[in-house]
Amino acid sequence: MTIRVLLADDQALLRGTFRMLFDSADDMETVGEASNGCEAVELARTQQPDVILMDIRMPEMDGLVATRLIGEAEDLSAVKVLILTTFEDDEYVAEALRAGASGFLGKGARPEELLDAVRTVAAGDALLSPSATRGLIRRFLAQPEPCTAAVHERLECLTRRERDVLGLVALGLSNEEIA
Numbered sequence: 183m184t185i186r187v188l189l190a191d192d193q194a195l196l197r198g199t200f201r202m203l204f205d206s207a208d209d210m211e212t213v214g215e216a217s218n219g220c221e222a223v224e225l226a227r228t229q230q231p232d233v234i235l236m237d238i239r240m241p242e243m244d245g246l247v248a249t250r251l252i253g254e255a256e257d258l259s260a261v262k263v264l265i266l267t268t269f270e271d272d273e274y275v276a277e278a279l280r281a282g283a284s285g286f287l288g289k290g291a292r293p294e295e296l297l298d299a300v301r302t303v304a305a306g307d308a309l310l311s312p313s314a315t316r317g318l319i320r321r322f323l324a325q326p327e328p329c330t331a332a333v334h335e336r337l338e339c340l341t342r343r344e345r346d347v348l349g350l351v352a353l354g355l356s357n358e359e360i361a
């Protein structure tokens with residue numbers, strides 16, 4: 183099966199380079215090029231690609247908004263988006279995933295890594311670059327641990343009034359304000 187790829191990047195030289203890479207692969211073909219998010223959404227509707235290689239920063243409409251619109255469109259439910267960007271910032275990774283991207287890769291990836299990423303996303307799997315994965319793990323570990331059953335059990339021994347006071351303390355009220 184041939185994987186149909188749509189390229190969305192505002193830099194014509196990069197689109198041309200990616201086109202040569204994908205068209206040289208036996209199992210891929212480039213079905214269109216978009217220079218902004220509006221064009222990407224429009225071409226997604228007309229070309230129905232398997233995967234869109236989407237840059238984040240583009241004029242008119244950025245790749246995150248375009249990804250969200252593609253993900254919300256029923257007629258594009260089979261289209262997968264792989265974000266390819268120079269900005270591997272944790273916030274961009276989180277926004278891309280929230281928008282519905284199936285993958286996130288930095289533009290520093292080697293050509294074979296990019297081809298493999300497209301194959302992975304086309305197969306329905308998710309993919310994150312190593313640096314994006316590190317960032318998400320760091321963010322996850324920075325969050326407070328959720329309450330465990332043992333904590334709930336310890337709180338059960340408190341009276342209703344003690345729990346009310348504890349709630350007020352958690353809101354930051356002073357002793358005087360609680361009294």
